[in-house]
Amino acid sequence: MSILIKNGLVVYGEDLNVVNADVLIEGNRIAKVAKNIREGADTVIDASGRVVSPGFVNLHTHSPMGLLRGLADDLPLMEWLEKHIWPREAKLTREAIKAGAYLGALEMIKTGTTAFLDMYFHMDAVGEAVLESGLRGYLGYGMIDLGDPERTEKEVKEALREMREIEKLESDRIQFVFGPHAPYTCSLALLKEVRKLADEHGKLITIHVSETMSEVGRIQERYGKSPVVLLDDIGFLGKDVIIAHGVWLDSRDVQILARNGVTVAHNPGSNMKLASGVMPIGKLLNAGVNIGLGTDGSASNNNLDMLEEMKLAALLHKVHNLDPTIADASTVFRMATQNGARALNLKAGVIKEGYLADIAVIDFNRPHLRPINNVVSHLVYSANGNDVETTIVDGRILMLDGEVLTLDEEKVLEKAEKVVESLL
Incomplete structure (x- = not known):
């Protein structure tokens, strides 16, 4: 399974350098971070106007x-x-x-x-x-x-x-x-x-x-x-x-x-x-x-x-x-x-070749995240969880364009409400 994230603003490496780049994921690892990656992939995500952040x-x-x-x-x-x-x-x-x-x-x-x-x-x-x-x-x-x-x-x-x-x-x-x-x-x-x-x-x-x-x-x-x-x-x-x-x-x-x-x-x-x-x-x-x-x-x-x-x-x-x-x-x-x-002794938390593909794609096409003067500053001071668009863990897409793929959201919420009724 491979995923190619195209055209994003990538928070790259331990030093948090923000670069315009693509991110290629092969299996559960980040294989390549570079401009204009031409390798094919099973799934391609267009991250234009978005920030590709470590999860x-x-x-x-x-x-x-x-x-x-x-x-x-x-x-x-x-x-x-x-x-x-x-x-x-x-x-x-x-x-x-x-x-x-x-x-x-x-x-x-x-x-x-x-x-x-x-x-x-x-x-x-x-x-x-x-x-x-x-x-x-x-x-x-x-x-x-x-x-x-x-x-x-x-x-x-x-x-x-x-x-x-x-x-x-x-x-x-x-x-x-x-x-x-x-x-x-x-x-x-x-x-x-x-x-x-x-x-x-x-x-x-x-x-x-x-x-x-x-x-x-x-x-x-x-x-x-x-x-x-x-x-x-x-x-x-x-x-x-x-x-x-x-x-x-x-x-x-x-x-x-x-x-x-x-x-x-x-x-x-x-x-x-x-x-x-x-x-x-x-x-x-x-x-x-x-x-x-x-x-x-x-x-x-x-x-x-x-x-x-x-x-x-x-x-x-x-x-x-x-x-x-x-x-x-x-x-x-x-x-x-x-x-x-x-x-946690986990080779993650960084977007870099060889690291685990645990990634959050955050939509910066929002008024409170523009203009994009400083990506890391915006992530800390301006963004919130509702701005997350795509979540990838271990090279698997858990949420794409705001839709959770691994859980039935409606059923999860309904079950939680029923459980709480018994606690009150």
Whole structure:
């Protein structure tokens, strides 16, 4: 299978050079980027007036939580979780979660996300939805034991069961990830066991860390140290660890993350909506920490639009630091593409020969994207997910000219509505 994208403005290479060029895809890889490619292809896409961008990597979300969108807004994190989200989640069946996963996958395809890192439960059901959708999913079962040894054993067994079920899907696009929820909901015994299992099975780890001031206070009171120092002391951290949020980090925490090669998944929309705080992006960048971008779940954002998330990230840090030069457009664009791919050990996030063909074609024939003075700036500050016209993952077209080809959009929306009726 080959695809030729003609006449586009291509965001090329790690340096984000914008060039007028064609992109030839052969199999699941980018074979050639050049002007006037004359090779034939099974499918030819005319990208005149459009930007050919790397697909976006959503480095932290809970995709089935689209079912809970708008059900509990304008609340602090713990009240939001304990009084509204967790009671509703207790009602979610495997089939309900699968319906939510389809809804999330549909939204991501339509907004140009090509890979995502997820944490929830019944992840084997999420995997089935991801398989059909054509997206790349890195799926973590959210483990919580609350210090109960019996529950520790149960959570480990369930995670391993989920891993085996996901591996049965036999797709390179779908990978299991260990997902202990957070240091304040997981015992040290569980965290140590996750570290051991991740090493044994060669899997990534994702975990919520230092999202709120109260969370840091809890850990400080219980262990006498910050969450990051605690994880470092038990040997948990490494290049295979992606921490979500990392809002309340001091200088020592930042240096520990840098030394261990940990990636931080930044979630500005969720952090602002839940009033959790502002991640110290300047300290992290100066220390050389890899920062990716995530939306968090649709119950706390309230969407999975990575184009919108880039704008939020860029603007948040400028006003918070009173510095218009921080979180510039190129830095934020890399967070949403190549930095996320790097965290997932994925040769994607860049349009370049030999890289995976994970691509979003964005229609710039729109008033809010003209004149085309600066493509990367427009993608960060002016565009939104509705401008995405075509989404390609692993060399397969998932959406063409705004029409999703892999999922029945009407059925996905109808099923989600029916599921939510049972939650209210």
